[in-house]
Amino acid sequence: NAGVTQTPKFRVLKTGQSMTLLCAQDMNHEYMYWYRQDPGMGLRLIHYSVGEGTTAKGEVPDGYNVSRLKKQNFLLGLESAAPSQTSVYFCASSSGTEAFFGQGTRLTVV
């Protein structure tokens, strides 16, 4: 999808390890979002940001932290990974009209 890049694409973590997922967009969008998608389920909003320097909690924020120090980047952190955080993570950015997604990060916590 145009302009939203997620890194890494795949990762395996051990329980208790930490990691950061990076979302970068080059469309100068104000709004950015992190979701998780579990098998057979829709997208659940973890955290989001309405502009540089702002963050807010979504539906399932526990166990995650975020930062938006630069407008183009939105970072999702897991401080102490748990097996329940095994999921596919998607980032999206929006101008308030169109909203585009990254290709996803498949995270497995063992």
Add this chain to the structure above:
Amino acid sequence: GEDVEQSLFLSVREGDSSVINCTYTDSSSTYLYWYKQEPGAGLQLLTYIFSNMDMKQDQRLTVLLNKKDKHLSLRIADTQTGDSAIYFCAEFQTDSSYKLIFGSGTRLLVRP
């Protein structure tokens, strides 16, 4: 409430029309979206509609919005096997949160 609801499954024959329905709850929503997700892939924006519109047509896709009933639908004309996927509706809430909330998705199966 923040819930966006969709039926879970729809099966149609190739060449027929498909209609996927969605209900939302936030009256302050400005934009409503339809996304397509194929297996193992990300979400592809199909179309979106502004909340002051009733209908939007884009080639084989027609979006209908009933703002009074908070009901959104996506019609796919001449459905093809390549249309088999999960379809998500989403609303951009502009109360004060600016959240982008998704439904649980409708799996469309197109039978030859």
